[in-house]
Amino acid sequence: MCWRRYSNAVRVLSVTIIFTFFCQAALAVRITESHYQGRPHFIIETKLATYYFDQAGGGFSRLIDNDGKDWIEFKKEPLESFPASAAAGFRGMPNALFGDANPDNGGGHPGFNQCKSYVVDRQSIHTQTKSGRWAWTWSFTETTATMVMTKADPSLPWWFLYEGPIAGSFTPKEKYWGTDKGGPRRDVPAKNSQYYDHIQWAYFGDINSTKVLYLAQHQPDQQIDTVWYLGSSKKGSAKAVDGMLVFGFGRGQKAQPQLTGQGQTFTVGLLELPAVPALDDALHGSLQSAVTQALTQPRYQPKPSVALVYRPLAVTDPMAFNGIIAFTNPATSSNKEASNQRSWSPLELLAPHLISLSKSNILELMENLQAEPGPWPEVLKQRLIVASQNRAYPQADIIRAAIGRQARP
Known part of the structure; x- marks a missing residue:
């Protein structure tokens, strides 16, 4: 009798531990709803970041780290005024659909109204343009956000952009960046000196912060990608009080989208360094290892129930x-x-x-x-x-x- 009670107790304890483990895993990502800039948003809370997703825009308006720094900080006014909107409406991610030739121009960009978005399950969100020509899904883990372009108009190109202030401030001389081609770099490419290359992944940080943002494209291609800073005034990037980084997978010269078709996958994540970094080869090596490891982890697969x-x-x-x-x-x-x-x-x-x-x-x-x-x-x-x-x-x-x-x- 005692052995049976002991066995039952162990069985109950085992079930409890397993149940608790899965509950904790599920709670590593929490999706709720709120408003930002007067617009309905999904709020995705994870271990390292809180994301604000504009439901009608189909893109992120905020990416807040654990220090309270907003790496996007979209504002809807002014929405489309060059260069002033570099401190407001130009910001966002992935800002996928662009150009007067695209009837869905503005899809994937906070502040616009081209999309419908809904929660698929506890870790993912699906967006579709009102036209039905485009659709994408974002899946979240405690450290990453991954987008898959699940449907694309085959006749129109698109891109994947991150546009915002690195570590929550526009001070280009205090920032650093790198790509799979090398880094960290301190140069400040601007509108008239944009950096172009074939980039597989990139990272961005602030010399006074332990946080690093990385973005990666899973499928290699031969399209042009870009990195540069855009100030919100005509003084230029170096002297502007506010502005944003412009990073784009598939953003070619003269702001031409280059990506085509569906199936493209991108992962975004924040990394936490043990201390404010020394900008050297060792830093690049450790960031390269961290990004590579993140990309080789099994990706979360959405489990839509309806x-x-x-x-x-x-x-x-x-x-x-x-x-x-x-x-x-x-x-x-x-x-x-x-x-x-x-x-x-x-x-x-x-x-x-x-x-x-x-x-x-x-x-x-x-x-x-x-x-x-x-x-x-x-x-x-x-x-x-x-x-x-x-x-x-x-x-x-x-x-x-x-x-x-x-x-x-």
């Missing part, structure tokens, strides 16, 4: 959410013909997965379910109640409110 489907409802809002959920039955997913034979109620599908949706997604869905006839299935009601009672879920209050509005006898 996929939101959009259809045009009005000319003014062609991507309005209509409450439809696309779903493949896992039990029959190997049989393509059988996988979609069952008619699944949106409510029935949503029940176990509310925590994967953003606040705005939930509200939109609930509004569209007002007209659904008949009572809610009891199992759905119970799942909603369980989800609403878990204080760890940022959407719990939204779910409780939805239950109050939607529950029927």
